[in-house]
Amino acid sequence: MPRLLLLLALVLALPSSAQSARALNSEGFRLYQEGKYPEALEKFEAAAKADPKHALAHYNVAATLGVLRKKGEICQYSAHRETILERLNTAIRLDPRRLARAKEDADLDPIRDTVGWQRHLGRSPAKQGDVPELLRRVTWYSPGEGVYGSTRKLTFSEGQRVVLWRRIIDDDANPGRTEEVSGTYTVKGRSITLTFPGKKPLPGKMTPKGVLQFEELGTFLDSPSECEA
Incomplete structure (x- = not known):
């Protein structure tokens, strides 16, 4: 039993991809709050890569791209409307609760007038x-x-x-x-x-x-x- 507990402790001590993603996302949020949006985007992207199921990291990528688009820095950071929607769609798929936040988030204003966003509001060109x-x-x-x-x-x-x-x-x-x-x-x-x-x-x-x-x-x-x- 002591040997088993020791092995378990060693496993728990190892940094997991999820833990790494959370740490990167937290660092990205700090940079975002400081207005360092390119640096924040880099951290959020790294968090999403470390843990592709980290919904908040994908959401933060979408929101930060929205800010950069508002600032006119579209080409430098590929802040295209379809890219923002793609990352937002991933976040909502992983965590449907993200949609409620997205509806109130001014960072995502650049995509409000897209078909993709209207789908989230229940409107579809198929209807x-x-x-x-x-x-x-x-x-x-x-x-x-x-x-x-x-x-x-x-x-x-x-x-x-x-x-x-x-x-x-x-x-x-x-x-x-x-x-x-x-x-x-x-x-x-x-x-x-x-x-x-x-x-x-x-x-x-x-x-x-x-x-x-x-x-x-x-x-x-x-x-x-x-x-x-």
Whole structure:
């Protein structure tokens, strides 16, 4: 019996991956509180790697990426909306209680207007009845065009109003020029029709996966294309 107890004591004395993850996460939180967000992110990532089932570490990665995105440091730390959602989804899958915290966490504001976040609120593009609400709740971006990234954006609001934002990339004299055009829209099932002044109506639809597809305007997703070389 004494030998067995000795072996047990030695095993308990060894640092486990879970213990290491908790220590790394605590160190990351201290750095986060000090405003040292890149350093905090490194610790949170290390904690999640040490123990992939550590829900809080994944959550803290998502929240810290959200802060870095707010600060405009997107490309330096890959603080993309889809990356933040991926880490948040992992945290919620491991610990569903994380969702309640996420709903109140200002660090995650950059992903509120995504299809992925709306799924957490019970809205799904697979449900035809949710299409009108998703249109209004989500900001929609075109795929990237080389170094310009997304050059078109659609926002929908109450009163069946729609705004199309465009970056004009064929104006050599003013390559940063943008324009906004306001119009109206109608929804019937999955079908969406956009109408802009002086233009013929543009038919489109929302797919069950949450992608907008319009004739002439093309495809729109819930995250912009960023950091393209």
